Amino acid sequence: MKLQDLNIVVIGAGIGGLAAGALLARKGAMVTVLEAQDYPGGCAATFSRNGYCFDAGATIGCGFHTGAPMETLGKELGITWPVVPEAVAWQYRHRALLFDLQPNRLDILERFPHSAPFWAEQNALAKLLWHFSEGGLSWPVKGAYSELKRAYTERVLDVLSAQFPDARNAIRSITAATPVTWERYTGRVQGCVGGYPQTSLFKVRGPLTRFDNMFLVGDSIFPGQSLPGVVTGARRTIELLLQRNAKVGSQQP
Numbered sequence: 172m173k174l175q176d177l178n179i180v181v182i183g184a185g186i187g188g189l190a191a192g193a194l195l196a197r198k199g200a201m202v203t204v205l206e207a208q209d210y211p212g213g214c215a216a217t218f219s220r221n222g223y224c225f226d227a228g229a230t231i232g233c234g235f236h237t238g239a240p241m242e243t244l245g246k247e248l249g250i251t252w253p254v255v256p257e258a259v260a261w262q263y264r265h266r267a268l269l270f271d272l273q274p275n276r277l278d279i280l281e282r283f284p285h286s287a288p289f290w291a292e293q294n295a296l297a298k299l300l301w302h303f304s305e306g307g308l309s310w311p312v313k314g315a316y317s318e319l320k321r322a323y324t325e326r327v328l329d330v331l332s333a334q335f336p337d338a339r340n341a342i343r344s345i346t347a348a349t350p351v352t353w354e355r356y357t358g359r360v361q362g363c364v365g366g367y368p369q370t371s372l373f374k375v376r377g378p379l380t381r382f383d384n385m386f387l388v389g390d391s392i393f394p395g396q397s398l399p400g401v402v403t404g405a406r407r408t409i410e411l412l413l414q415r416n417a418k419v420g421s422q423q424p
């Protein structure tokens with residue numbers, strides 16, 4: 172069957188569904204994306220409340236360097252990402268502690284020299300994953316939920332107020348999110364975020380399902396979470412879909 176004759180339905184307009192849908196549409200397939208919310212993006216969406224914009228989850232853009240998944244995706248889809256490189260990846264503040272986490276991690280290594288082996292291993296793993304990419308807790312019953320949510324919100328506000336004494340008076344809008352919120356807005360079972368449990372590379376899930384014409388996409392399949400991870404996974408899904416379609420085509424009389 173020609174790709175142009177394929178009707179593809181993508182369920183969920185998260186980065187995984189959007190990337191797979193857009194790539195397939197570029198190749199000529201007819202694509203319909205269904206999304207439960209009235210805005211796209213899922214865990215990487217921006218939503219507004221009381222006139223303020225909030226990031227739902229993803230805040231750090233990575234994988235935009237040359238040859239990396241986001242850059243390649245942009246090229247293929249004709250999108251120029253408005254990327255501005257940041258010299259400081261993270262800034263950590265707690266009382267008198269202030270770290271600038273730079274790409275070379277000098278600041279953190281100076282303060283915690285014993286952490287060097289950890290960072291070396293993290294670097295090696297990251298390098299390996301970039302290389303590849305270039306090619307429950309049971310939840311409280313309803314009655315207790317609101318109280319627990321309020322208590323957690325207060326705890327967060329206490330921490331904030333300890334650092335910024337006037338914080339409470341300056342707040343104009345509060346939105347607290349829990350795993351239940353995640354489940355409500357993203358459809359993730361028990362609000363589980365973060366992809367598959369990264370315990371063994373041999374146990375991870377791939378795009379195939381027991382149905383010939385149904386595939387998985389998103390951060391529950393290898394290589395998992397993050398925008399570049401999900402985009403790389405979407406490519407795997409498309410490759411398998413195209414292979415399977417070619418096989419079906421060759422078997423038809």
Ligand SMILES: Cc1cc2nc3c(=O)[nH]c(=O)nc-3n(C[C@H](O)[C@H](O)[C@H](O)COP(=O)(O)OP(=O)(O)OC[C@H]3O[C@@H](n4cnc5c(N)ncnc54)[C@H](O)[C@@H]3O)c2cc1C
Pocket residue numbers: 182183184185186187188205206207208211212213214215227228229230231232233356357358359364365388389390391395396397398399401
């Ligand atoms: C708090 C947090 C911080 C993060 N920070 C970063 C970061 O800084 N950088 C980074 O790269 N990554 C980050 N990530 C990871 C990244 O956001 C996710 O891996 C990625 O966005 C997941 O995309 P997805 O397409 O797999 O799923 P999702 O984003 O969950 O999208 C699934 C979509 O499907 C919809 N849906 C579900 N069920 C249905 C249904 N039955 N019918 C119709 N629609 C449905 C949902 O509404 C949702 O829009 C973060 C994640 C979280 C949770």
